Amino acid sequence: MAGLYLTDLTLSHFRSHRRAALVLDGRPVALWGPNGAGKTNVLEAVSLLSPGRGLRRAGAEELARRPEAIGWKVSAVLRAGAAIHELETTAEAAHPRAVRIDGKAAPQAALARICRIVWLVPSMDRLWIEAAEGRRRFLDRLTLSFSPHHAEAVLAYEKAMRERNRLLKDMARDTGWYAALEAQMAEQGALIQSARAAALARIATAQAASDTAFPVADLALTGPEDAGDPQGAEALAEAFARGRSRDMAAGRTLIGPHRADLAATYAAKDVPAAQCSTGEQKALLISLILANARALAEDVGAPPILLLDEVAAHLDAARRAALYDEICALGAQAFLTGTGFELFDTLGPRAQGFEVTETGGLSALSERPLP
Numbered sequence: 001m002a003g004l005y006l007t008d009l010t011l012s013h014f015r016s017h018r019r020a021a022l023v024l025d026g027r028p029v030a031l032w033g034p035n036g037a038g039k040t041n042v043l044e045a046v047s048l049l050s051p052g053r054g055l056r057r058a059g060a061e062e063l064a065r066r067p068e069a070i071g072w073k074v075s076a077v078l079r080a081g082a083a084i085h086e087l088e089t090t091a092e093a094a095h096p097r098a099v100r101i102d103g104k105a106a107p108q109a110a111l112a113r114i115c116r117i118v119w120l121v122p123s124m125d126r127l128w129i130e131a132a133e134g135r136r137r138f139l140d141r142l143t144l145s146f147s148p149h150h151a152e153a154v155l156a157y158e159k160a161m162r163e164r165n166r167l168l169k170d171m172a173r174d175t176g177w178y179a180a181l182e183a184q185m186a187e188q189g190a191l192i193q194s195a196r197a198a199a200l201a202r203i204a205t206a207q208a209a210s211d212t213a214f215p216v217a218d219l220a221l222t223g224p225e226d227a228g229d230p231q232g233a234e235a236l237a238e239a240f241a242r243g244r245s246r247d248m249a250a251g252r253t254l255i256g257p258h259r260a261d262l263a264a265t266y267a268a269k270d271v272p273a274a275q276c277s278t279g280e281q282k283a284l285l286i287s288l289i290l291a292n293a294r295a296l297a298e299d300v301g302a303p304p305i306l307l308l309d310e311v312a313a314h315l316d317a318a319r320r321a322a323l324y325d326e327i328c329a330l331g332a333q334a335f336l337t338g339t340g341f342e343l344f345d346t347l348g349p350r351a352q353g354f355e356v357t358e359t360g361g362l363s364a365l366s367e368r369p370l371p
């Protein structure tokens with residue numbers, strides 16, 4: 001049985017779900033139904049039990065059920081080893097995304113300390129060929145799963161950088177002010193760099209140690225070509241100070257961990273991920289997520305909750321069966337979506353099944369055992 005899983009998941013006035021209540025037992029969860037039925041909405045609700053804007057990066061106001069709802073709520077009971085926590089996230093009048101843990105108000109970042117969630121969604125199919133931002137976000141989610149404090153470091157870094165960017169835009173000359181903000185950015189930036197590097201190293205070891213059906217990806221951190229890559233707090237602080245006039249001309253900070261990029265190579269072929277086939281690129285992402293899950297299972301005793309949206313349909317039958325076997329061997333509570341239950345044929349009773357239907361814009365879920 002999984003060491004980290006949701007037992008009671010409730011969605012209220014969340015997108016197409018007026019009220020959905022799923023009683024879960026730790027097995028993987030297969031959700032099937034036609035396009036637009038409301039499957040991804042369930043995964044998105046779960047993703048909001050971790051810090052950040054969830055798997056669609058939607059604004060909190062988009063999440064309330066149209067047309068009548070003004071707020072929404074997602075709540076769940078989380079089992080983490082012997083501990084049980086009540087998690088709740090809501091949009092309230094005063095707060096677009098309030099979090100409560102065990103009945104007490106908590107910052108979003110506190111979710112990362114008790115609930116690890118990693119996802120793969122169709123919009124990530126172009127991750128290796130699109131802008132660096134998406135890759136950085138992917139890297140930071142992997143990193144966060146290993147280092148729960150990573151969310152705080154990223155937030156603190158970005159806050160100081162926004163203030164510095166404001167100074168730059170205002171052409172401010174107050175060197176003391178710059179130095180104070182740059183010191184904060186350098187301190188948090190060094191934490192970000194080391195947490196990312198540690199996460200990549202851990203994933204590399206997990207990939208090397210495993211016999212998996214998915215291709216190994218060699219990962220490396222890179223920076224923007226023109227910016228060099230200062231590492232550590234001292235080098236970062238020096239680089240920020242040195243770059244002030246260039247940054248002032250650009251009106252923003254041009255170097256630092258917010259510009260880092262993630263490069264991946266399909267190891268067996270020695271081909272950069274961006275030049276691989278669509279299927280190969282997807283397989284690399286699945287491989288990384290499984291390596292992440294194996295590493296966490298080893299390090300903290302439980303794999304993360306996995307949200308795998310429309311992953312099954314893109315795999316051939318052998319790879320699909322291998323994915324399910326790996327998920328079950330890990331004991332991960334993976335939420336999987338697909339348009340038909342036949343996509344989950346080789347999972348059978350190893351998973352809980354839910355059929356998702358939609359009538360008049362309203363989604364409904366019914367638990368149905370998988371044959």
Ligand SMILES: Nc1ncnc2c1ncn2[C@@H]1O[C@H](COP(=O)(O)OP(=O)(O)OP(=O)(O)O)[C@@H](O)[C@H]1O
Pocket residue numbers: 014015016017033034035036037038039040041042062063064065066067337339356361
């Ligand atoms: N705020 C909202 N209020 C009401 N309905 C919404 C809201 N946001 C999205 N929807 C509806 O939810 C549906 C999409 O649900 P979802 O993305 O979960 O579908 P899906 O079952 O994953 O479909 P697919 O198989 O196409 O990926 C759409 O019909 C959309 O109109």
